[in-house]
Amino acid sequence: MSNCKLSVNINKIATLRNSRGGNNPDLVKVALDCERFGAQGITVHPRPDERHIRYQDVFDLKGQIDTEFNIEGNCQEQKFVDLVLANRPAQVTLVPDAQGQITSNHGWDTVKHQNYLQDIIATFKEAGIRVSIFVDPNVEMVEAAKTTGTDRIELYTESYATNYLHDKEKAIAPYIAAAEKAKALDIGLNAGHDLDLNNLKYFAENIPGLLEVSIGHALICDALYLGLENTIQRYLYQLK
Template identity: 80%
Template sequence: MTKLSVNINKIATLRNSRGGNNPDLLKTALDCERFGAQGITVHPRPDERHIRYRDVYDLKANISTELNIEGNCREQKFVDLVLANTPAQVTLVPDAEGQITSNHGWDTVKHKDYLKEMVAVFRGAGIRVSIFVDPVPEMVEGAAETGTDRIELYTEAYASGYHQNREQAIAPYIAAAKRANNLGLELNAGHDLDLHNLNYFAENIPGLLEVSIGHALICDALYLGLENTIQMYLRQLAATK
């Protein structure tokens, strides 16, 4: 079954809005694991407006499932943070400074040499590497040439088009996934996946190993409760053929 990694950035945003430690980010992560999540994802940014760098050390020391750290490897502070904590996975995302949320994948052709260098740094430390890419076969091929272990398909376009025409919305992702499979790349996905569109996506993407979901899951938890929400997302993944 495709694994669910819960992105807890929004928990950190709520905590930081009042100072102090309510809600308790570490307790939330441990509860997510207890409720069935198979991984915890964080995306620290330079301004620490949600995940603080100290949070990463606390999470690494306490969680028992996979830790996935997302971020921009152009920031030396991010690179140092990842190497100091050796998570199970680092996901390289080309965010600009001050960007509200990720909105595009790497141009793996233009930046192939740079990404190859960074992949080698992280893999040399025993960390699995995933590169955030748009669902474009050429970008998948470029990623394969960097030596990365995985790619993460940026799924905002799929989520935006799902209710209008889900077959059309998912077609580029199927093509990209098949190309990744043929090239021996493992496959993750994330961004705007939710309880409405997750099952169809997971059911139709060959070789999908992991989804990282944060914003939608935390929003659902406000109404449904965190434990129930995580179980509902897991059921969407378990229901795939």
């Protein structure tokens, strides 16, 4: 657990900025402050309509942040591919979003899309970018992810978060199985979606080989009450 990094997704900061125009809050300043408060990575998820992160934001952030920069999004959009290749972040996370999707809601079918994923992953890796792909907690999907050439997978944790309060052992069981398979196949392991201060510690304690969690919505909501610095410190504490 001590090796698991916290990457803060700053999409919601961009949403707030965009709601009034101008540059308040300043996205780059917030990202730098997140680093100063202890975040070990910054995540952005630009979408074609630029309703939160704008493409220019990616260029602005790349030149400023010192921690790991993770750009996630739909690689079936050529504009996204071009954006990532132009900025060469530490990591790109490939998510099978549909047009106009409010938030990510499923992982890749790594069997059905095997050939496509092999090609696009090779494109990014040739540019020196570490690749992670969004995957549901399904052992078959993890096994097929291995042959795509990806460096890591990111387990989509929405079902864990939804069921945590009802039966946390049952909720986490498929994630443990997926993580153990990833470890056996020597695939790096990330996780994200709806992880929060209530469910993060249990998840991190029970998932072997967890390298990174990416958290945005819940963290920013908590920051409204707790303050951004205090919130980041509390999330880091859950990973200790």
